[in-house]
Amino acid sequence: MDPDPNRDDVNRRQFLDRLAKAGICIAAAGAAGFWFYDSKGPLSSAPQPSNLTLKDFSIGLPRQKMSIIRGADRAATLGMALKSLGGIEKFVKKGDRVLLKVNAAFASPAMLSATTHPAIITEMTRLCFHAGAASVVVTDNPINDPAACFTLTGIADAARKAGARVVLPSDDLFCPITVKGAALIRNWPVLYKPFTDIDKVIGMAPLKDHHRSGASMTMKNWYGLLGGRRNIFHQDINGIITELAMMVKPSLVILDATTAMMTNGPTGGSLSDLKHTNTMIAGTDQVAADAFGISLLGRSLDKLPYIGKAQAAGIGTADYMKLNPVMGSI
């Protein structure tokens, strides 16, 4: 056999060098295979149960308070309602970070009253800062497009002008929450992150007709904190509203019944769905506020099982007269 003149014979040194490199590669491949070896395959992925809860934002009054002020001017009635509860200073202390949970569910103008009116957001923010609040956050997870909702309702504009920060519900703000003693809100995504550095929570809801539950008021307003495929909760609307009221222990709730949506709720869409009921309700007991709100819609309590369920769960009382509400008018 003729040796090929072009071919460089591999000498011993080169051969050993190559062998060593091959050995390292084989060892690395083997080690990697061993390292990542999985004899079981994926297990069924039950989510880690969440122990996350919203903290208690209530101000711990010895007894619940409520005020019902008649009048058409929202800023004035809200101011008077708060004054009759002892003033905003009772709820918001110097340096508090306040979150306003508004109802911005639909992309419709404020005049249709399907959402929290910008005027009370302006006034509430002003009062909070007046009481020395460090910051005010306005948030909701609306049904329609969030950006459009906050813009078209005038809420974003009102909040920003008053110095509050608007938080739109982006995916990263939701965390799975479990409400103690709840059957439905277990590991359910809730708009949690905006609450993490907050001291006081104020729920601000309009008074609206709601075909499935009877009425949408301060308790139903917390629905806007739910994320995920929350619409499946309509299968047990009374259960979910009760659990929402268990989930959020607000510092204060406002039920704006200046203009009530009597029919076609909760979207409305026409001025003929509205009625000027000219009432502003402020209080610490959501059940009592809602129980009074129903009377303005001309409905009886037994049409709204969630009021009774919430009372049974110890969230508040449906007999609002027990709270000796301050009545007034402007």
Add this chain to the structure above:
Amino acid sequence: MNIVTTRRICQVFFFVLFIWFCTVTTLGGQMRQLRGWPVNWLIQLDPLVGLGTLLTTRTVYAGLLWGLATIVLTILLGRFFCGWLCPFGALHQFVGFLARRNRSTAVKINLNQYHPGQSVKYWILIFLLTMSALEVLADLIRLPGTHGLLFGILMLAALAWMIFKAARQTSAKPKKAGIMFLVVITVWLLLSAVLNGDQTSAASLQIGLLDPIALVYRSVNLVILPLVGRSFVSVSTLPRAYDGIFPIAAVFLSAILLNLSVPRFYCRFICPAGALFGILSRFAVWRVGKTKDECVACGLCEKNCEGACSPTSQIRINECVLCMNCLNDCRHHLLTYQIAASASGEMPGPDLSRRQFIASAVSGAAVVPMLRISGHLGKNWDPALVRPPGALPEKAFLSRCIKCGQCMRICPTNVIHPAGLQGGLEGLWSPVLNFRIGTSGCQFNCIACGNLCPTAAIRPITLDERLGRNRFADHGPIKIGTAFVDRGRCLAWAMDRPCIVCQENCPVSPKAIQTREVFNTIDTGSKLTVAKAETVYIEFQGTGPGMNQLATGDYFAVVQSSADHRPRRIVSNWERGLRVAEGLPFDPLPKPGSRIDIQVRLQQPHVDPNRCIGCGVCEHECPVPGERAIRVTADNESRDPEHALLLKR
């Protein structure tokens, strides 16, 4: 400043402007939002859009008149649009530059040689324009029938011209010309007699498929911005999703990646707008050319020649994109931009034979009527094709839509998507509503898409018109379709579960979804018989449903064969009994041994097609996760009376 530097600055400016326009195309009044930005300006400057819609609609819509400025400038200057303005061209040029920056001069020169395939873009242009001109052509064929006098005058004028030329003996073959004349008249008259022309022969605007501006707007709006928005910086309030973008991305990426093998491949071989500019630049007043024919033919002028227009020898003016690189690269300063023709000669363009022209034109004229044999514009229309509010009737719509994706980008709820084949092949990438994606259905009080559409394929309607208010009260709101309840999938209809999310979210007042209350007896597993009863309390003989399973407020107890069998709301239950609400006590008390039925109160949704506007919020919100239990189809859409559902009273 060097002319090439100027050109580069200009390209960068227009490219940045284009990206800025795409980015700000999102609703709002802030600086980074739509406010008053003229985001359609580059589309309007593209004369192919103007010309195409002019042929299909015989009008030039609003801003499209800008195309005239481009045409005038092109006639004066040549293809400045390609080399200086077109953002897609700038992108190609940049990628091409990256791909060959380390190649040798010889290779670069070789890459920029003229290729006969560059005439393909003219075929494409003629193909697309004939498609657009179908109706105009049909009217021309019908001329003898419709305007006999005009036709006669035209023919007499032609005859006179021929006789004049024959008499002056300038015509080479007067006999042949005479025969051709007779043939043309005969064929014309014959065609005019047999041409039927129904809907299927209507024009279709398809320039958007390949028009560079429509293509780059579509690709950036639907592919690039959502990609950037999801992965890096947010360019819209929420991440955007677009259905079926794969072919759009594939076309865009192919066009870009082809630059790796041939610089400006798209511009040289495909671009119909470039072809139009090529034709327009035939008589350009200023042109690139040599001052003297003292060239040593070193070929350096072709080293960076973007148009592959052979400046070394006979320059092809219609291929020259005015990149001006040759002016820089020529070591002897022979090349310049001048009025005189190039000293080494010019090649008259475009390189297109009569046969190629006729083949392109005939296939362009045939393809739309052929596609429409399927009947998708007639009775075989696809009800899944829900168009945005204000969209014209389908035939008129297809004669305007350039598939630029502006409506899809601006839509605040991200409900407008590029169509697949719902509208037939010719409706590809035109806007269609997909209610499963996006943040909500078609927003009740929004008219953004129609007011942005550069060609008015979606009309710029007012809110009053959309909602049927004031001046439009008689017309009622614009309907884009109708929601239909699928009673086999609906929780309340098929599964005895209360729900009515659809009713709750219907934005119309009074609601288009109304409910009817029914009480359905449910299967509790065993028959429940009364052991003991009090006014609001019953104890069973056996066992019933588990603790508080009936306590949601939706379940009711009914005493069978009792004088009063009104359903009574259950407030709590346990295995051996139940309690009903205080408001309606049992009277008379149920006798021991009597049967108790458990009923669930359901509100079953019904759609009133008279009120439903097809916004699809119900479909979007329906909790049935897969195929929704309420779905919108284009039935009863306002834009086409043929799609009406209801008797008009």
